[in-house]
Amino acid sequence: MAERAALEELVRLQGERVRGLKQQKASAEQIEEEVAKLLKLKAQLGPDEGKQKFVLKTPKETLTGKYGEDSKLIYDLKDQGGELLSLRYDLTVPFARYLAMNKLTNIKRYHIAKVYRRDNPAMTRGRYREFYQCDFDIAGQFDPMIPDAECLKIMCEILSSLQIGDFLVKVNDRRILDGMFAICGVPDSKFRTICSSVDKLDKVSWEEVKNEMVGEKGLAPKVADRIGDYVQQHGGVSLVEQLLQDPELSQNKQALEGLGDLKILFEYLTLFGIADKISFDLSLARGLDYYTGVIYEAVLLQTPVRAGEEPLGVGSVAAGGRYDGLVGMFDPKGRKVPCVGLSIGVERIFSIVEQRLEALEEKVRTTETQVLVASAQKKLLEERLRLVSELWDAGIKAELLYKKNPKLLNQLQYCEEAGIPLVVIIGEQELKDGVIKLRSVASREEVDVRREDLVEEIKRRTSQPFCIC
Amino acid sequence: MAERAALEELVRLQGERVRGLKQQKASAEQIEEEVAKLLKLKAQLGPDEGKQKFVLKTPKETLTGKYGEDSKLIYDLKDQGGELLSLRYDLTVPFARYLAMNKLTNIKRYHIAKVYRRDNPAMTRGRYREFYQCDFDIAGQFDPMIPDAECLKIMCEILSSLQIGDFLVKVNDRRILDGMFAICGVPDSKFRTICSSVDKLDKVSWEEVKNEMVGEKGLAPKVADRIGDYVQQHGGVSLVEQLLQDPELSQNKQALEGLGDLKILFEYLTLFGIADKISFDLSLARGLDYYTGVIYEAVLLQTPVRAGEEPLGVGSVAAGGRYDGLVGMFDPKGRKVPCVGLSIGVERIFSIVEQRLEALEEKVRTTETQVLVASAQKKLLEERLRLVSELWDAGIKAELLYKKNPKLLNQLQYCEEAGIPLVVIIGEQELKDGVIKLRSVASREEVDVRREDLVEEIKRRTSQPFCIC
Numbered sequence: 048m049a050e051r052a053a054l055e056e057l058v059r060l061q062g063e064r065v066r067g068l069k070q071q072k073a074s075a076e077q078i079e080e081e082v083a084k085l086l087k088l089k090a091q092l093g094p095d096e097g098k099q100k101f102v103l104k105t106p107k108e109t110l111t112g113k114y115g116e117d118s119k120l121i122y123d124l125k126d127q128g129g130e131l132l133s134l135r136y137d138l139t140v141p142f143a144r145y146l147a148m149n150k151l152t153n154i155k156r157y158h159i160a161k162v163y164r165r166d167n168p169a170m171t172r173g174r175y176r177e178f179y180q181c182d183f184d185i186a187g188q189f190d191p192m193i194p195d196a197e198c199l200k201i202m203c204e205i206l207s208s209l210q211i212g213d214f215l216v217k218v219n220d221r222r223i224l225d226g227m228f229a230i231c232g233v234p235d236s237k238f239r240t241i242c243s244s245v246d247k248l249d250k251v252s253w254e255e256v257k258n259e260m261v262g263e264k265g266l267a268p269k270v271a272d273r274i275g276d277y278v279q280q281h282g283g284v285s286l287v288e289q290l291l292q293d294p295e296l297s298q299n300k301q302a303l304e305g306l307g308d309l310k311i312l313f314e315y316l317t318l319f320g321i322a323d324k325i326s327f328d329l330s331l332a333r334g335l336d337y338y339t340g341v342i343y344e345a346v347l348l349q350t351p352v353r354a355g356e357e358p359l360g361v362g363s364v365a366a367g368g369r370y371d372g373l374v375g376m377f378d379p380k381g382r383k384v385p386c387v388g389l390s391i392g393v394e395r396i397f398s399i400v401e402q403r404l405e406a407l408e409e410k411v412r413t414t415e416t417q418v419l420v421a422s423a424q425k426k427l428l429e430e431r432l433r434l435v436s437e438l439w440d441a442g443i444k445a446e447l448l449y450k451k452n453p454k455l456l457n458q459l460q461y462c463e464e465a466g467i468p469l470v471v472i473i474g475e476q477e478l479k480d481g482v483i484k485l486r487s488v489a490s491r492e493e494v495d496v497r498r499e500d501l502v503e504e505i506k507r508r509t510s511q512p513f514c515i516c
Numbered sequence: 517m518a519e520r521a522a523l524e525e526l527v528r529l530q531g532e533r534v535r536g537l538k539q540q541k542a543s544a545e546q547i548e549e550e551v552a553k554l555l556k557l558k559a560q561l562g563p564d565e566g567k568q569k570f571v572l573k574t575p576k577e578t579l580t581g582k583y584g585e586d587s588k589l590i591y592d593l594k595d596q597g598g599e600l601l602s603l604r605y606d607l608t609v610p611f612a613r614y615l616a617m618n619k620l621t622n623i624k625r626y627h628i629a630k631v632y633r634r635d636n637p638a639m640t641r642g643r644y645r646e647f648y649q650c651d652f653d654i655a656g657q658f659d660p661m662i663p664d665a666e667c668l669k670i671m672c673e674i675l676s677s678l679q680i681g682d683f684l685v686k687v688n689d690r691r692i693l694d695g696m697f698a699i700c701g702v703p704d705s706k707f708r709t710i711c712s713s714v715d716k717l718d719k720v721s722w723e724e725v726k727n728e729m730v731g732e733k734g735l736a737p738k739v740a741d742r743i744g745d746y747v748q749q750h751g752g753v754s755l756v757e758q759l760l761q762d763p764e765l766s767q768n769k770q771a772l773e774g775l776g777d778l779k780i781l782f783e784y785l786t787l788f789g790i791a792d793k794i795s796f797d798l799s800l801a802r803g804l805d806y807y808t809g810v811i812y813e814a815v816l817l818q819t820p821v822r823a824g825e826e827p828l829g830v831g832s833v834a835a836g837g838r839y840d841g842l843v844g845m846f847d848p849k850g851r852k853v854p855c856v857g858l859s860i861g862v863e864r865i866f867s868i869v870e871q872r873l874e875a876l877e878e879k880v881r882t883t884e885t886q887v888l889v890a891s892a893q894k895k896l897l898e899e900r901l902r903l904v905s906e907l908w909d910a911g912i913k914a915e916l917l918y919k920k921n922p923k924l925l926n927q928l929q930y931c932e933e934a935g936i937p938l939v940v941i942i943g944e945q946e947l948k949d950g951v952i953k954l955r956s957v958a959s960r961e962e963v964d965v966r967r968e969d970l971v972e973e974i975k976r977r978t979s980q981p982f983c984i985c
Contacts, residue, residue: 065875082875083818089871090641172559189918193897197918200905318901320909349552402558406534406551428662432787436669440789449658449666 054092061085120164134163138182139337139370139388146186147377152384153187159393172362173398184388186374192308195341195369195387196315202345202365202389203321211364211399213348217281217328220309220341221368223290224332226302230295231273233266239336240264245278246332249346249363253279281328284313308341333368341387342368347399364399365391412466417509419467420447421458423474423484428452430473434483441502443509462488469508471501523561530554589633603632607651608806608839608857615655616846621853622656628862641831642867653857655843661777664810664838664856665784671814671834671858672790680833680868682817686750686797689778689810690837692759693801695771699764700742702735708805709733714747715801718815718832722748750797753782777810802837810856811837816868833868834860881935886978888936889916890927892943892953897921899942903952910971912978931957938977940970 065081121133135141138158146154159181168175183201185194199216206214224245228238244259253275260266260274277296280286287309296302309327316322333342344366367389374384404411420435422428431447438445446467448458455472462470472484472493482495485504496504534550590602604610607627615623628650637644652670654663668685675683693714697707713728722744729735729743746765749755756778765771778796785791802811813835836858843853873880889904891897900916907914915936917927924941931939941953941962951964954973965973 062875066877069877078876082872085875086818086871089875185918187918190920193901193918193920196901200908204908314898315901318898319905349555402555403551406531406554406558407547408535408538429783429787432662432665432784436788439669439673449654449656449662451659451662 054088058085058088058092061088120166136164137162137390138180139184139390140373142182142184142186142388143337143370143373143384143386144377146374146384146386147382151186152382155185157181157183170398173392173395175394179393181391181393182388184386186384186386188385192311192315192341195308196312196319198367198387198389199312199316199325199343200319200321202343202367202391203324205391206345206365209396209400210403211347211396212403214324214345214364215348216325216343216345217331218309218312218325218341218343219328219331220305221338222301222305222340223296223309223329226296226299226305227274227277227329229301230299231277232270233274237264237266241266241274242332243334245274245330246334248278248330278330281326281330283322283325283327284310286327287313305340312341333366337370337373338368339371340369342366343389362395363392364395365389410466414446414465414467415444416446416465416467417444418446418469418471418505419458419462420445421455421470421472422453423455423472423477425452427473427475430478434471434473438502438505441506443502443505459486459488469505471505523557527554527557527561530557589635605633606631606859607649608653608859609842611651611653611655611857612806612839612842612853612855613846615843615853615855616851620655621851624654624656626650626652639867642861642864644863648862650860650862651857653855655853655855657854661780661784661810664777665781665788667836667856667858668781668785668794668812669788669790671812671836671860672793674860675814675834678865678869679872680816680865681872683793683814683833684817685794685812685814686800687778687781687794687810687812688797688800689774690807691770691774691809692765692778692798695765695768695774696743696746696798698770699768700746701739702743706733706735710735710743711801712803714743714799715803717747717799747799750795750799752791752794752796753779755796756782774809781810802835806839806842807837808840809838811835812858831864832861833864834858879935883915883934883936884913885915885934885936886913887915887938887940887974888927888931889914890924890939890941891922892924892941892946894921896942896944899947903940903942907971907974910975912971912974928955928957938974940974 061081061084065078065085068078068081121136138160142156142158145151159179161177162180163177166174166176183198185198187194199218202216224242225238228241229235233241241260241264244256244264247256247259257268257271257275260271261268287306290296291303291306291310296306313322313325313327316325331342331344333344344363346363367387369385369387371383371385374386375381401411418438420431420438422431428451435445435447448461459470461467468488470486470488472486474484477483477495480495481498483498483501484493485496485501486493487508530550530553534547534554537547537550590605607629611625611627614620628648630646631649632646635643635645652667654666656663668687671685693711694707697710698704702710710729710733713725713733716725716728726737726740726744729740730737756775759765760772760775760779765775782791782794782796785794800811800813802813813832815832836856838854838856840852840854843855844850870880887907889900889907891900897920904914904916917930928939930936937957939955939957941955943953946952946964949964950967952967952970953962954965954970955962956977
C-alpha cells in the first residue's frame, strides 16, 4: 500500500512536470519524452477503483422483478464460480444498474448491443433469441415532458429515415392506466397482471382479453366491462382534454397527473412537428414492470390492400417510456434518477427493409466498392496493386480480383454481380501513353483519363452519397 | 408439407404477378398493393432452411483444439438444456464455423463484436475479460499473398490513422518455424509447445525461454541453442534472401515454401508503400494452433526516453495470419477454405489513445454537439423547442437544456463544460426583429443572424470534419 502511495506521488509529480514543460512551451520531443515516462509510471500503477467497476458481473437478482410476466423469457446460465447468471434481456436494466453503480445522476447516451430472449423465434419477422437493440435514454431530474418529447422526436426521425413505410406512435401513461384500474374497481394487487391483459389488445379482440381478465385473472365481469369502455378509445390531444373532464377519472390524482403531462407532451410534439404521428391509445400498456409514466410504441402501418380499408398494423418496431424508479432499486440508499428512453428493434426493421426490397426486386448491394481496378492483359498485377493502393490512399473504395492474370471479361462480370459502378482498366498501350481507361459498368462507356487526373475524375463521378439500401 | 408446398407456389405466382405489373409499368399503388399481398404470403411461409442456421448454438466442442495453450482462458457455461457452452474466445473460429455451415467458399468481411477470456484483467492497459475485437478476413482460393498483402495494408492504414504513435508489424510464417524446428531436431510432437515458448521472446529473455524449452519441455540444450541462433534474427527482405541461401533451411520443403511466399509478400508490400513498417521476425510464433502460413503482429513503439535508446515495444495492438485448415475442421466432408485475416484490440487502442490525451491534458469531448439552443429570458421554452427542431431537421447537431426557464449563465457554462463551440441565444427583442444571436463560445463574439440564414451560417461555421479525439 505504501508502495502504491509512492507510485501515485511519482505520477502526480511527473504530471506536474509535463504541465510545467507545456507552460514553458518546451520542445515537442522534450514533452513527448516526459509523457512517455508518465505513461510508464501510470502503467505500473495498474487498475484503479473506478475502472474495476466495468468488469462487475450482472447476477440474476438484477433482472428479477423488472419484467413482469415476460420474466420467463430470461436466459439463465451458471458461471465458472457456480453463480447463477442471466443473459441480459434488454439494455434498460443494465443501463439503470450502471447509473446506480457509478452514481451518475445525469446522462444522455445511445447503446447498440445484443440482448437475449428465450422466445419462439420467427426469422421472417426478424424475431430471434439473440438480437440487437438500439437504445436511447435520457437520465436526470428535468422539467416535465421535455426529454420525453425529445425521445419521441428521435423515434420519429429514425423511423421516417428508413424505407419501411408509414408508421404510428401509440402513447399512453402508466398513471392513467393505474388510475383507470382504480376507479374501475380493480384490486391494487391485480394492476400489473390486468395491465398485461390490456396490452394484448393490439393482437386479440376485446372479447378474448375480457375472458382472460374474468376467467383466468378472476376479475368481476362488471369491472372488466368498465375497463373495456376506456381501453377501446384512442385519439389525439382532444381525447386527453375529454378525459380531463371525465367525472371519475379526473377525480383520481394519478390519472390527473398522467393526463396533465400528456397535454404538455402533445404541445411539445406539435412544436417538434410530429403530433400527426402520435395517437393517444388507452389500450397501450407495455408488459414491463419498470415503467412509471408515459409509455409509447411505434407500429408500422401496412398499405391497405383494398382502398378504404383501415391501415393494418404489422407490429411494433420501437417502444419505450419513462422509468423513474429503476435506478433507485440498484442504489443502496434508494436514490432515484428519473429516466426516459426508447428501444429500436434492429433485426425487425432490417427484415422489413429486406422484404420490401426483395418484393420490389431491388438488388441489395453488400459492398460500397466504387471502382474495380482491372487489367486488359496478363502480367499487370504489379500495376493493379500500385494503382489500387493509390486509390485507397486517396480515400476511394476500390477492389481488385485476387488473381495474378484475371480475364478482363471475368473482371467486368464481377462488377455486374457486385453492383460496382466504375472500373478502371490498365492496359500496356495505356501505360505507355500515361492514361487509364475508365469505364462505366452501367452504360459501358469508356474514356481515357490521364493517370494524374484519375482520382479527381473518380471522386467527381462517385460524389453522390452512398445509400445502404 | 403439402400445405407449405401450396404456399410456396402461391408466393411464386404472386411474385410473377408483381414482376408482370412492373413490366407493364402499372401504377405505383397497384404494385404496392400486390407487394403487400406478397409480403403477407411470405410471412405465412415462415422461416426457411437458410435462415434457421443463424440461431444454431456454438457448443464448446467448436472451440476445443483451436487455441493451443490459450484454451485454459475459454469461459465455459451451461445453457438451460444443460449443454456445455463457451463464450467465444475470438471472432476467427466463429467465422470459420459460419463459412462451413453456410457452405461459403468466398467472402470478405469485417466484424466488430465482444469476445471473452478468463484472463487476469489489467484495466490501465485496456485488458478486460469481456472486450471488443475488430476482425477483417478474406476467405477463398486465390493467388498467393495477394489477400495477405491487403490484410497488412489495412492493418497499417488503421494504425496510422489513429493517434497512437509509431508502430512496427512483425511478420513470420508457421511453415518457416516448423521447418526450422525440424532441422534443429525438435520432435514433431513438440512443435506446438515449443512454438508457444518461442512466442514469449517479446516479453522475456532468450535465456528464460531456453530454460523453459529444456527444463519444462524436455528439449536437448543443443537443439534449443540451434533454435536460439535462428529466432534471435530479424530484418527485412534481405533476411528472407539470406535464409533462402541457408544450407539447411533451404533443404526443408515447408521452410522453402514459407520463405518463397514471404519474398512475394515483401514485393506486394513495397507496391502498397508499407514495406518500411514490416519486420521479418523469426521469434514471432503466435500462440494459437490454427495458423498455417504467414503470421503477423503489430506492436507500438514507445518514443525512446533517452536518445540512442532502442524503441521499446509496448505490446501488441493488432495481429493475425493465414489459417487454411480451420474451415475444413467444421465441414462434414472436410472441404477446405483458405483464409487470412487480422484482429484489432479495440479497448487496448482506446486506452492508449485516452492515456496519451490525458497525459497531454487534451480534453476528450464526449458529444458531437455543434450548437446549444439557449434563451436570454424566461418563457421562451416553446421558441427553443421550435428552433432546436428546425436545426435537427436541417441535420445540425443541436441541444437544449431540459429546463423551462434556465439562466443564460448556466446555459453558457454548460457549453464550456461540454465543449460545444456555438450557442444561439433567443431573446424577446431578437424575436421581434426576426434575428437570432449566434455566439462563439471560445471567442465570446456575438452576431445577430437573420432567422432564415441561421442554418446556413451554422453549417458554414461547423463545416470542418468532426474528430473523435
